[in-house]
Amino acid sequence: MSATDRARRTNFLLDVTLFVICILLLTPLILLIANGFKTPQEMLVWPPTLFPKDPTLENFHKVFTETPLLRWMLNSFLFAILSTVAIVATSALAGYIIGKFPFRTINIIFILFLATAIIPFEVYMIPLYFQVKALGLLNSVGGLLVGYLVMSFGIFLIRQNVIASIPDELLEAARIDGAGELWIFWYVVLPLLRGPLAALAVLAFFQAWTAFAWPIIVMTRKKSFTIEVGLANFQSAYTVDLSLLSAASAAVMVPSVLAFVLLRRNFVEGIAASGMKE
Amino acid sequence: MATVEIKELHKSFGDVEILHGISFTIPDGAFVALVGPSGCGKSTILRLIAGLEEITSGEIHIGDNIINDVEPKNRNIAMVFQNYALYPHLTVAQNMGFSLKLLKKSKAEIERAVQHTAEILGVNKLLHRLPKQLSGGQRQRVAMGRAIVRKPQVFLFDEPLSNLDAKLRVQMRAELKALHRRLATTTVYVTHDQIEAMTMADIVVVMRDGNVEQVGRPLELYDKPVNQFVAGFIGSPAMGFLPATTKVGSSEMVLSDGQVLSKPTCAALDGGYIIGLRPEHIQLGGNGASFKATIEASEQTGSETLLLARLADQEITILLRERFDTPIGDVHTFVIDPTAVQVFDSKTGARLET
Numbered sequence: 174m175s176a177t178d179r180a181r182r183t184n185f186l187l188d189v190t191l192f193v194i195c196i197l198l199l200t201p202l203i204l205l206i207a208n209g210f211k212t213p214q215e216m217l218v219w220p221p222t223l224f225p226k227d228p229t230l231e232n233f234h235k236v237f238t239e240t241p242l243l244r245w246m247l248n249s250f251l252f253a254i255l256s257t258v259a260i261v262a263t264s265a266l267a268g269y270i271i272g273k274f275p276f277r278t279i280n281i282i283f284i285l286f287l288a289t290a291i292i293p294f295e296v297y298m299i300p301l302y303f304q305v306k307a308l309g310l311l312n313s314v315g316g317l318l319v320g321y322l323v324m325s326f327g328i329f330l331i332r333q334n335v336i337a338s339i340p341d342e343l344l345e346a347a348r349i350d351g352a353g354e355l356w357i358f359w360y361v362v363l364p365l366l367r368g369p370l371a372a373l374a375v376l377a378f379f380q381a382w383t384a385f386a387w388p389i390i391v392m393t394r395k396k397s398f399t400i401e402v403g404l405a406n407f408q409s410a411y412t413v414d415l416s417l418l419s420a421a422s423a424a425v426m427v428p429s430v431l432a433f434v435l436l437r438r439n440f441v442e443g444i445a446a447s448g449m450k451e
Numbered sequence: 452m453a454t455v456e457i458k459e460l461h462k463s464f465g466d467v468e469i470l471h472g473i474s475f476t477i478p479d480g481a482f483v484a485l486v487g488p489s490g491c492g493k494s495t496i497l498r499l500i501a502g503l504e505e506i507t508s509g510e511i512h513i514g515d516n517i518i519n520d521v522e523p524k525n526r527n528i529a530m531v532f533q534n535y536a537l538y539p540h541l542t543v544a545q546n547m548g549f550s551l552k553l554l555k556k557s558k559a560e561i562e563r564a565v566q567h568t569a570e571i572l573g574v575n576k577l578l579h580r581l582p583k584q585l586s587g588g589q590r591q592r593v594a595m596g597r598a599i600v601r602k603p604q605v606f607l608f609d610e611p612l613s614n615l616d617a618k619l620r621v622q623m624r625a626e627l628k629a630l631h632r633r634l635a636t637t638t639v640y641v642t643h644d645q646i647e648a649m650t651m652a653d654i655v656v657v658m659r660d661g662n663v664e665q666v667g668r669p670l671e672l673y674d675k676p677v678n679q680f681v682a683g684f685i686g687s688p689a690m691g692f693l694p695a696t697t698k699v700g701s702s703e704m705v706l707s708d709g710q711v712l713s714k715p716t717c718a719a720l721d722g723g724y725i726i727g728l729r730p731e732h733i734q735l736g737g738n739g740a741s742f743k744a745t746i747e748a749s750e751q752t753g754s755e756t757l758l759l760a761r762l763a764d765q766e767i768t769i770l771l772r773e774r775f776d777t778p779i780g781d782v783h784t785f786v787i788d789p790t791a792v793q794v795f796d797s798k799t800g801a802r803l804e805t
Contacts, residue, residue, distance in 0.1 A: 349529065352553055365539060
């Protein structure tokens with residue numbers, strides 16, 4: 174067998190394997206979307222059908238009229254956007270300062286930042302709840318945002334990118350050229366961090382979008398639920414009606430899939446390429 | 452344009468003192484090269500002049516002002532970095548106009564200045580490109596353009612040519628020199644390459660371990676180095692050094708292998724010394740002090756022959772301006788003009804006038 178033949182065979186096997194993995198990963202997703210369009214009778218058919226025989230929009234109609242699903246999505250969206258903006262802003266500033274102004278005290282602060290990452294949220298969830306309650310922030314976006322304004326991983330990610338891809342000389346050149354520190358941050362550092370900041374934005378957005386434990390203890394009124402809490406609530410109230418839950422879940426996926434598709438390039442670039450750029 | 456004066460400059464990083472009281476003056480409009488092996492503190496001086504590091508003690512004057520506590524942006528200097536430090540997200544024109552924009556000049560004024568500078572440097576066709584779309588030499592030119600465009604009092608260059616290939620380096624050397632002649636701006640140029648220093652500078656400052664060893668015109672350093680370090684550092688191929696002894700009244704320097712080099716002017720000397728031989732002063736024949744040396748390696752470049760030879764258990768380099776084909780291991784007699792033999796104190800390394 175020649176080398177090209179062998180290479181072709183290897184490629185073929187790789188393709189087949191990847192294809193199978195893809196199908197395995199996609200099946201639950203397709204099944205979920207399909208279930209949203211099924212009648213309650215078809216839901217119970219075994220083996221489950223991949224494509225509904227008699228597609229119906231009834232489930233979606235019910236979900237949107239009988240529950241405040243749109244309101245929940247809006248809550249989640251607001252929460253996720255505000256959290257993303259805050260995390261991007263704090264990470265950019267803190268990461269840049271820790272990366273480029275390495276005083277000893279700043280390094281200690283950085284280590285403290287990192288240390289927070291190893292404390293599980295569940296450990297301080299209850300004290301945090303009482304604080305938020307004392308502040309009168311229960312059932313408000315403000316209360317939801319507590320704990321979602323700063324991300325230690327974000328600071329770490331930006332710091333690493335600053336160190337790896339922004340040479341000191343660039344900042345020094347700007348200082349000699351007459352730029353002030355804020356100017357440098359805004360016009361030199363931020364444009365160069367576009368990639369990692371976009372990646373961080375995607376991470377932060379999904380972190381907030383998929384948050385569950387914190388929203389469920391802070392948001393007690395049905396109208397102020399986030400989408401995750403709403404979906405969970407759904408499950409207990411309508412346990413039997415799987416098709417309704419499927420329709421709600423499928424509807425909820427739309428914005429996040431859309432966001433991922435739009436930001437995919439940044440997402441991959443920012444995580445993969447933090448190496449030297451000229 | 453301005454004179455730059457450095458007085459008793461000390462710089463420490465923590466407990467480590469990098470500069471031990473440096474003083475020298477850069478005349479108005481001069482091209483001064485700071486040269487020395489890596490770690491000698493030459494870049495630190497440049498960064499202190501630029502204001503990128505804080506002065507531990509001492510003074511730096513630019514023109515009539517002490518600039519110790521002046522912000523970098525108010526020092527009216529421009530710096531070209533080794534890695535060019537071009538803003539990657541800005542075009543060539545934006546890079547060059549950056550400082551003018553910060554000075555709040557009008558758009559038309561910035562455009563005119565950038566265009567003018569780009570023409571001087573031959574980069575006017577590249578103005579809309581990003582730095583990553585430029586070759587090394589082009590980036591170098593843009594970096595210089597960014598420095599020139601604001602018409603500073605002093606240019607600071609930090610090893611600007613060391614990232615270029617050999618051929619381009621020679622070309623840029625000439626261009627930089629021509630640019631300096633045209634602009635006549637006071638220039639401080641840091642390099643570890645003594646050829647760059649010798650060929651470009653009006654004045655060369657040779658440094659070692661945070662001290663200035665010698666300040667002088669290039670050929671002055673070459674012909675009259677103050678000590679063995681400068682003698683060995685300046686000149687390529689480098690000077691060869693041999694231990695030798697002599698007695699008062701004698702006109703001979705005796706090498707460690709017993710060979711005798713006649714040097715009539717050494718009559719006042721007594722004891723052990725180091726003698727220095729420049730490779731190009733050694734010849735195959737003619738009048739002068741003669742010695743025998745064993746050939747260890749030979750490189751023929753066509754126009755000249757570079758020999759590595761062993762003399763009195765030391766390696767010396769011999770540069771002949773002719774072709775000379777010799778088998779390795781052969782012993783040949785060479786001749787040197789005794790006045791070209793330099794004598795150094797074996798303890799202090801200082802050159803002795805003989």
